[in-house]
Amino acid sequence: MPTLIVRLLVVLGLSVLFGVGCSSMPRSSGDLDQRSGCSLVVAERTQVGTQVVMDVHVSGCRDQNGNLLERTPAVDRVAHAIWQSLELPVDAVRVSVSAPGASAEGTLTTIARDELTERFGRGPSGVVWPVRDWPNETIWVVLPLAYLAVGMAMLLLVRGIRRAGLVVVLLRR
Structure with a gap:
């Protein structure tokens, strides 16, 4: 299990490094x-x-x-x-x-x-529409981190429940 956590942290680090680094370059x-x-x-x-x-x-x-x-x-x-x-x-x-x-x-x-x-010469025709105000772009950095944190919490919860001996059965129709 610790190797899984280490792998996830490495993937998270690389995605933040390359995702933020590449988008900030002009x-x-x-x-x-x-x-x-x-x-x-x-x-x-x-x-x-x-x-x-x-x-x-x-x-x-x-x-x-x-x-x-x-x-x-x-x-x-x-x-x-x-x-x-x-x-x-x-x-x-x-x-x-x-x-x-x-x-x-x-x-x-x-x-x-x-x-x-x-x-x-004549440029684009039509009415000039106002520019839409886009929300803060930090959400696109925080959102994947939040998904990863929720996933890690779910994995730790399932691992703890499994060690406690609880068995969950899912039924489908």
Whole structure:
């Protein structure tokens, strides 16, 4: 029985290590890194007051020759890629460009929907729906731990009952 507990603890430790570790690492949203020529593009719909804004954080934007782009051309390229790939309409696109290896927060540039339509053509049509407020994501770490704790408690209870000599018979029809 102790080896079973040790195995379960090892599995729990590995699942927490890999589950939390992998989800906290930034990675590009969809194929936006290929569309924009940047090494990392993370896009997320957020609610800013009454407006729905596509927040985009990018780094490592390069031109065709492999040289790093200045901030303004990088913002234009990323905004164009985002505007052409949106499925749901937004009120604005907010782009933050940072240099590779620098802090994740760069200077924010906000481009309104009218300007995006004028510069890059018609984007997604329809009504802009508010962003849904998702619950706290720590539940997805705590929930498997709770299931594991309940399972372990049930195993220990059954083991104790069995040692006490109690026999439980289940009948099915």
